[in-house]
Amino acid sequence: xxxxxxxxICFEKDIRTISELxxxxxxxxxxxxxxxxxxxxxxxxxxxxxxxxNKLHIKKLSDLIEYxxxxxxxx
Numbered sequence: 001x002x003x004x005x006x007x008x009i010c011f012e013k014d015i016r017t018i019s020e021l022x023x024x025x026x027x028x029x030x031x032x033x034x035x036x037x038x039x040x041x042x043x044x045x046x047x048x049x050x051x052x053x054n055k056l057h058i059k060k061l062s063d064l065i066e067y068x069x070x071x072x073x074x075x
Contacts, residue, residue, distance in 0.1 A: 001068045001070050002041045002066070002068075003066050003068050004041055004064065005064055005066065006021075006035045006052065009056060009063070010036070018032050018033060025056070026051065026055070031044055031048050035048070035049075041065070
């Protein structure tokens with residue numbers, strides 16, 4: 001399973017709304033909602049992740065998205 005940490009990152013960077021996030025990144029609202037809510041992440045283009053990484057000054061892709069083995073209990 002792929003998990004996106006965008007909600008946590010936005011909280012840490014004091015970005016409170018999807019509208020504000022869209023203004024900062026230029027990424028479409030539907031794509032940001034997918035990333036924010038961890039839904040249909042496999043349909044999000046890598047370019048969208050790349051834009052979010054650059055615009056929010058996130059150093060590593062692994063800070064934004066992570067792989068969680070579904071066979072391992074997540075704690």
